Amino acid sequence: MANQFEVPANLGGPVQMGGKLFGRKCSFRVLDNNGAGLDLSQFRVTFKVHQLDHETPNTMVVTIYNLSDDTMNRIGGEFTNVLLQAGYEGASYGQIFTGNIKWIERGKEKNTDKYLRIWAADGDQAYNFTTCNHALAAGSTAKDVMDYLTGQFAQNGVGKSADFDHFVGTIPPVALSRGKVLMGMARTHMAEWSTKNGFRWSTQHGNLTLVPVTGYRPGEAVVLSSTTGLIGTPRADQGGVSVRCLLNPNIVIGGLIQVAHDDINTLTTNQTGLKFKDVQISAATTWQGLYRVLVAEHEGDTRGRPWYTDIIALAVDQTAPDQMKSVSATGFGLHL
Template sequence: MSVPQYLRQISLKVGDADAALDLSDMRIRFAVRRGDTRTPNTADIRVYNLSENTVQRIQKEFIRVVLQAGYAGNYGIIFDGTIKQVRRGRESQTDTYIDITAADGDSAYNWSVVSASLAAGSTAEDHTQAALGAMASRGITQGDVAPLSLNRLPRGKVMFGMTRDFLDVTGKTQDVSWSIQDGKLTLIPNTAYLPGEPVVVTSATGMIGLPEQSQNGINVKTLLNPGIRIGRRLKIDNASIQRLRLNPAPLTEANTSLALVQIATNADGMYKVLVANHYGDTRGNEWYTDTICISVDATLTNSGMISGGVGIPGAIAEPGSVRPFG
C-alpha cells in the first residue's frame, strides 16, 4: 500500500457512540504508544481551551476515548481505550488545557481472573477461548488470532488465576506474542505477520530521514500513518538503511551472531512492525509515526537455536521464513 501523505485529518471523541463529545475542532496534542507486548497500549492527549462545562463532563461522565488521525486517503484509528485520569492545567494567561491519560485494555489486563475447568482433550484454542471469555466482561473481544496447536491434553485442566498469566503460558508454548489492540485480544506468531499488503515506506510516501539499524531492530520515522499497525509488514528500501556498528568488546561470538540475526535486514525489504508510536499537534509541526520493526525472517533458526517442541507431530510449526495467516 502506497498512499501520499498530505492534508491532515483528526477526530477525537470522548464517550460512547450514542453519547459522545466531539473535540476534533479544538487544538489537540497527543502521544500514542503501541507495541506487541502484553503491557497495555497508552495515550496522552492534551486538549486546549475547553469550557468549564465540557471539562466537568469529561471528568465525571465519560470513560471511553477514540482518537483517529492521518491524512486524506489514509485516515483511521490510532487509539481506542478508556480514560484513566483527567488533569487540568494552564500554559499561559490565555491558554488552559486538560490532559487525558488513557489505556487500552488495562482493566482486563490488571483485574481479569479466569475460573474454568476443562475436560480431558482440551487444546490451546480452548485455553485461549477460556481466557477471552474471562476478559469479555471487561470489554475485550477477539482480534487477529492465528491457528494454534491441535495437541490435546490427556487430562483435564483447571484454570484459575490472573488471565494474563495463562495467556503468557499460551504465548510460550505456542510461540506467539499476545497483546490487546484497540480492545481486541491479538495473538501473532513470532514467525508470522498479519495478512494484507505491506505499507510501502519511501520518501514519496512520508519517510522522514533514513531508517537506522539498532539493537532493537530497524527504526524508521514517517509522517503519521495509521496503516502502520502492530504485526503488519513494511516494505523498506534496504539501500537506505543505516547500518549499526557492533561493539565486539563485551560480546562473545555466539552473542554477536544472535544479535546479527535478530536485527538482520531482509533480502526483499520486508519488515514486521513491533512498535508503532504516533504523536502530533494539530497546530504545530509534529505529525509523525516512529516504528521499530524486524526482518520477517529474523527467527532463531539460522543460529541453530530452535524452540523446544519443534518437529513433534501436531506441535508448533518449525520456525522459518514468515508466512501470512488468515
C-alpha cells in the same frame, strides 16, 4: 499511478506505494460506556500514542486546549473512554487509539491557554480485572483454553482481532491427558498459553491480538519511501530497525512495512583483535525490504508541526518456506 511489488500470497495481497499525503485529518472523541459522547476535534489536540507487541496495555497521552469548565467536568465522570482517529484527507486515515481514561490533569500554559490532559490505556480494565474460575475436562485442546479466556475478556469489553481465530487454528489439536484448572488472573493464563504455543499477545484497539514470535500478521505491507512519507534515514541498531514516517494509521503491531535496503543505515564492527571481528551489533536487514512492526509510536498536534509515526521493526525472511518462522526472535542473525 501506484506501483506494485510481487510478494508471497500469504502476505494478503500486493504491496502498494504511491499517492501524495496532503491535508491532515483528526477526530478525537470522549465517550460513555454506550458509545455516545462529545466530538472535540475542533479544538487544538496534541497526542502521543505508544503501541507495542506486549501484553502491557498500549497508552496515550492527549491534551485538549481551551475547553469550557463544564465540558472538562464531564470528562472522566460521564465520559470514561476515548477514541482517536488521524491521518490524511483522502489517503491513510483511520483509528489510532481507543481506550479507558486513567488520569486527568487540568491546568494552564502561559496563563492564557487552559488545557485538559488525559492519560488513557487500551483494554486496561480488562487487563487488570478479568479473572478465571473454571475447570477444563480431560481431552480439551489449546483452542478450548483460548475460547474460555477470550470469553472472559469479552465480559470486560475486549473482543478479538480479525486474524485471532486464524492463529489459534494453527495450533495442533492435541488433547489434554488430564483436566486443567484455570484460576486467577486471565492475563496470566494468556501469557502461559502464548508462550507455550509460540505467540506474543497484546490488546490492540480494544481487541485481543496474537502475533507469532517468529512470524507476522496477514495483510498488505505498508511501503515507506521518500514519496510515501518516509522521513530521514532508517537505522538498524541493537533494538531493531528504526523508521520514522508521516503519521499512518495503517501501520499496526505485528503487521508489515517495506523499506528499501539501501535506505537503511547499518552498523558492524571491524576490530582486528581475536574477538569482535565482523560481529553483527545491529538488527538484521533484508534485501527484500520487509519488516514486522514491533513498536509504533504516533505523535501529532492539530495546530503544530508533529505528525509522525516512529517504528521499530524486525526483518522478515521472504524466502523462508514457513512464513510463521520467518522472523528472528531476537532481531539478530545474518543480513538476509
